[in-house]
Amino acid sequence: MTQPARIWTAALLVIGDEILSGRTQDKNVTQVATWLNVQGIRLAEVRVVGDTEAAIVEAVNALRARNDYLFTTGGIGPTHDDITVDAVAAALGVGVEIHPQARAILERYYESRGGLTEARLRMARVPAGAELIPNRMSGAPGIRVGNVFLMAGVPSITAGMLDALTGTLEGGQPVLSETIGCWVAESEIAELLRETETAHAGSAIGSYPFFREGRTGANFVIRATDPALLEACAQALATGLRAMGREAVPGGI
């Protein structure tokens, strides 16, 4: 028997009143999840909290303890509602300090943009002992402290920070997936899905129904870390659908 491979997990904490008020549609969950998967790390849970220190502290401590990594997005800018650094420092029980390299980066960045004001210097503040995550886009760096990674809320800046972290984190086998679409009510083939998943231990089949142009359909997403198992499970599902007189659309509908 081979040892089951270690599964690496991460949590994501989205910080910002603008998400909870419904004003802003979050884009970071999807991009962080997709990026993590390529690193061989599974996004195990997400929380969204407002710009409130107590809420951030509680979530940071719960999530960093039970996952290999914790990522946060939002609240690292220069304004009064940017309190992520202070809250994470409080959660870790460390002080806040000016990171000399962050200060130098900001001095350079703002040299031609009106200079490094007190508000802008806020973006050089980090929990004590932190390292920086490069931000090629807007000067202010992200922050790594222990297994906690503080990133920007603006999705394009977050993307750049993720890019800077690519390949630097220890992970396991990426989860592979294959999608099969079918114009069928998922309730008609629920038994086939259950049987196919059970017959392929280590795989998982998700069923995602949709309604388009007055028709009912569903996409079935098969997931596994072993490519041979993934292929076998997907084949079995497609064969099962065809045996019921249904077309199985590779790649999904």
Added chain:
Amino acid sequence: MTQPARIWTAALLVIGDEILSGRTQDKNVTQVATWLNVQGIRLAEVRVVGDTEAAIVEAVNALRARNDYLFTTGGIGPTHDDITVDAVAAALGVGVEIHPQARAILERYYESRGGLTEARLRMARVPAGAELIPNRMSGAPGIRVGNVFLMAGVPSITAGMLDALTGTLEGGQPVLSETIGCWVAESEIAELLRETETAHAGSAIGSYPFFREGRTGANFVIRATDPALLEACAQALATGLRAMGREAVPGGI
């Protein structure tokens, strides 16, 4: 002195592997948040968990205890990965039963669609003691049990369930908001934002920077429950921006 108005809060639990894998972009946080605000209820926190009973149970019990209401989306369909009803029943310590009215609704709905199979009958299962939330779109109802509301994952169906709940929940004063946009780096006016917020106790100003066509700007969202306070705070911010030689764009950029 008037009594401070009671603030009603809700949490949202988004259930589904498809969100955590990055396959599906969640749309329910935004629509539930927006809907709640109209009901005078504030979305205080969101969690996203996968299709795992232990994770759902933990989140349900944490969130329902400290909020007036808990909403869940996802996992109430007919397939093997739809485990929300069982998990919520486990969290509440109650059994699962077939709701007679849900069964009747499904029988009628599927009469012309191949009949009520065993898989479809799963959608009539509810935690003991639950009431139904009408679903005009696809037959299977949502479920209310105590202060927990189980809704569909498909956003258009969730929307219908929210619509059916409109005006039925006790809430307080809706949070009003006004947005002012400005082509400015938020770091340049951080002090103005902080001072304006402090001078208008009971208001909150969020600062949301963006980068478009190579230019830096930000939208400032002022929130308050009192319309006069909201207006005064928004006016003061606009006046402050103009005093710094900046245009304040009503409604945001």
